[in-house]
Structures are given as C-alpha cells and as structure tokens.
Amino acid sequence: MDPVTAFARAHVAGRDLSGDFPHALWRAMGEAGLFRIGLPVAHGGDGAPLSSIAAAERALIRAGGSPGLGSAWTAHQMIARHFIAGFGTPAQQAHWLPRLASGASTASIAISEPGVGAHPKKLTTAAIRTPTGWRIDGAKSFLTNGPIADLFIVLAITEQVGERKRYSCLLVPQDTPGLARVPAPDYPALHPAGHCGLALTACEVPADALLGPEGEAYTAMALPFRDAEDAVGTSGMAGNIAHMLDILAGGLPADAPPEQAAALGNLLGLSAVLTNAASTVAAALDSGPASDDAPQALMIGIRQLGAELARRIRAAIEPIDPARRAHIEARLAAIDIGLSVARGPRAIRAGRLGTAAAEASRPA
Numbered sequence: 113m114d115p116v117t118a119f120a121r122a123h124v125a126g127r128d129l130s131g132d133f134p135h136a137l138w139r140a141m142g143e144a145g146l147f148r149i150g151l152p153v154a155h156g157g158d159g160a161p162l163s164s165i166a167a168a169e170r171a172l173i174r175a176g177g178s179p180g181l182g183s184a185w186t187a188h189q190m191i192a193r194h195f196i197a198g199f200g201t202p203a204q205q206a207h208w209l210p211r212l213a214s215g216a217s218t219a220s221i222a223i224s225e226p227g228v229g230a231h232p233k234k235l236t237t238a239a240i241r242t243p244t245g246w247r248i249d250g251a252k253s254f255l256t257n258g259p260i261a262d263l264f265i266v267l268a269i270t271e272q273v274g275e276r277k278r279y280s281c282l283l284v285p286q287d288t289p290g291l292a293r294v295p296a297p298d299y300p301a302l303h304p305a306g307h308c309g310l311a312l313t314a315c316e317v318p319a320d321a322l323l324g325p326e327g328e329a330y331t332a333m334a335l336p337f338r339d340a341e342d343a344v345g346t347s348g349m350a351g352n353i354a355h356m357l358d359i360l361a362g363g364l365p366a367d368a369p370p371e372q373a374a375a376l377g378n379l380l381g382l383s384a385v386l387t388n389a390a391s392t393v394a395a396a397l398d399s400g401p402a403s404d405d406a407p408q409a410l411m412i413g414i415r416q417l418g419a420e421l422a423r424r425i426r427a428a429i430e431p432i433d434p435a436r437r438a439h440i441e442a443r444l445a446a447i448d449i450g451l452s453v454a455r456g457p458r459a460i461r462a463g464r465l466g467t468a469a470a471e472a473s474r475p476a
Contacts, residue, residue, distance in 0.1 A: 117172075119141070123176075124177070126177075131304075139215060147188065148214075149164055151209060162340065162397045166343070169183075170390070187256040190344060195219070199323055199324030217262050218263070219264070220257045220258045222267065226251055232279070233275075241270075246282055248268055248314075255308055257305065264283075267280075271327055281322075283317065283323050290312060347394055353418065353447070357425070359440055360436070360440065362436070378424075379424055389414050422451075
C-alpha cells in the first residue's frame with residue numbers, strides 16, 4: 113500500500129471534516145511527509161515529478177473520501193512547486209521551501225478579483241515602486257487555503273502602457289500592514305478547504321518580495337499554473353469518482369438483480385478509463401510546461417466523462433441506503449463545483465479545438 117493511501121485510511125477515512133479546519137490533521141500530514149511530495153530535495157522535498165502530486169491527490173481522495181482535503185493539499189503542493197521552486201530566487205527558496213515542505217507554512221495564490229475573476233484585462237490590483245520596494249493596493253477573491261496561509265503570492269499590475277497591463281508576482285506575508293482577509297462564500301462540499309478574499313491597502317513589501325520576472329508574471333507564471341492546476345485536478349476528480357463507486361459497490365446487496373450489478377460494472381469501467389486518462393495527462397506534465405505538452409483534447413474529454421459519470425452515479429444511488437446515498441451526494445456536489453470553475457476559459461479551449469479540427473479537415 114502506498115504511503116498516501118495508508119495515511120488516508122488511518123487518519124482521514126470516516127472523519128467528519130465539515131467543521132473548522134483540522135489543524136491537527138494538517139500537522140499530521142506534515143509529520144507523515146505528505147508535503148514533501150513533488151518538492152526539491154535540496155529544500156526538504158522528495159524530488160518526485162509533478163505527476164506524483166496528481167497520483168497522491170487521487171489516492172488521498174479515494175482512500176480518505178474528502179475531496180476538500182485533497183484540493184487543499186494539492187493547492188499547497190502546486191503553489192510551492194510552481195511558484196516558489198519554479199521562480200523563486202535562491203534566498204526565497206531557502207526561506208520558504210523548507211517550511212512549505214514540512215507544513216510549517218502554507219502559501220495561497222491571489223490572482224482572481226471580485227466580479228471579474230482572473231480576466232487579465234479586468235484586473236485592477238496594482239503595485240507601484242517605492243524607495244524601499246513596492247506598495248500594493250487592490251482586492252483579491254477566492255483564495256484557496258487563504259484562511260490558513262501565512263504567505264500570499266499576489267499578482268499585481270506593475271506597469272501599464274496604454275491599455276496593455278504588465279503583471280508581476282509579489283510575496284506578501286500575512287502580517288504585512290494593510291493586508292486583511294475578507295470573508296468569502298462558504299462551500300460546504302469543499303470542506304475542510306477554506307477560501308477567503310484579500311483587501312490590500314498600501315501594503316508595503318521590500319524589493320526582494322518580487323517573485324519571478326518583473327512584468328511577465330501573467331504569461332510566464334499565471335497561465336502555465338492554470339494549465340498545470342487543471343491537469344493535476346483531473347486526478348482528484350478521478351479519485352473522488354473512484355471513492356463514490358467504492359461506496360456504491362459496498363452497498364450492492366448480494367441478491368441484487370443482474371442489471372444493477374451490470375450498471376455498477378459499467379460505471380467501474382468508465383471510471384478506469386477516466387483514471388487512465390488523468391494519469392496520461394499528469395505524465396505529460398513531467399516533460400515540460402502544461403501549456404505546451406499537456407494533451408488539451410484529453411483534458412476536455414476527461415471533464416466531459418467526469419460529468420457523465422456524475423450523472424450516472426446520481427441515478428445509481430436511488431436504491432441504496434440513505435446514509436451511503438447522503439455520503440455520495442456530498443461528493444457529487446464537489447464534482448459540480450469543480451466542473452463549474454473557469455467554465456468560460458474551458459469553453460474557449462473547446463471552441464479552439466473544434467475550430468482547429470474543422471480547419472484541418474477542409475481541402476487545401
């Protein structure tokens with residue numbers, strides 16, 4: 113049994129995680145080495161490839177049954193790997209990565225803004241140079257792990273020429289004067305993962321708070337992160353669906369009619385296809401940036417298959433006992449939320465895929 117599955121079965125499965133954030137469980141995850149996965153060996157990680165984060169998320173959710181905990185853990189790993197390990201200076205990496213790899217610190221990425229999401233033309237949070245560094249003003253929304261984070265990576269406009277905005281990322285510790293958390297809508301299906309907004313009012317950070325290339329953060333950092341996050345997230349969805357089918361199988365009576373058993377078998381077959389496809393997408397990440405190498409068509413197909421599986425599972429849970437049905441319904445709600453996030457950009461990708469196929473099929 114792999115260590116993530118063993119931990120999830122011993123510490124997560126069967127727990128009620130619908131209340132306050134389980135800080136003791138988070139610390140136990142750190143003690144078990146879960147935050148080392150996919151981070152550099154030089155700074156306390158295990159040196160595993162990015163696909164290992166996807167595999168661990170799938171195992172954590174399938175064995176533990178908590179898609180919210182899985183998403184909170186994955187956000188922690190992805191931010192540490194992509195932003196700090198990928199773009200940090202040696203000093204930034206030496207300070208933050210060991211803390212992130214042990215679980216002593218948690219980082220949260222602040223890109224989206226109230227009312228506009230992550231649309232680059234509509235973002236307004238800005239940072240201007242000061243004699244000692246940068247001063248940030250603006251507002252951010254929907255920060256995963258924001259309520260527990262002690263480090264925020266804030267995307268801000270640092271230059272504007274005409275209508276063109278140039279973005280940079282800045283490291284903003286939680287105790288920075290002028291930084292305040294703002295309550296966000298609660299999503300019970302995602303518990304214990306928490307979300308919040310940020311209000312930034314004349315937040316002063318030093319010059320060495322700049323993370324990565326100045327003025328290039330949106331294209332060099334934010335867009336590739338969205339692709340990688342989407343690709344890894346497909347494994348989380350696969351783990352959630354596999355967990356629900358485990359529960360559904362456990363509720364199948366010995367004298368179930370053949371058609372009920374066959375329906376479960378068909379679901380298990382589709383779930384296996386979903387898991388295999390998610391693993392293929394995750395493996396593609398190991399060869400380079402997701403925007404270049406991840407099979408976009410396969411990611412689109414995975415989400416369509418996930419939606420279809422969720423629909424079929426809803427129909428299949430009608431005959432089972434109320435406790436199992438309620439358990440599965442709560443996990444289906446997490447699937448619904450995951451499929452609804454960034455629906456616009458995903459529709460654009462699907463449109464581009466269809467347009468490219470149509471153009472390729474036309475006679476020269």
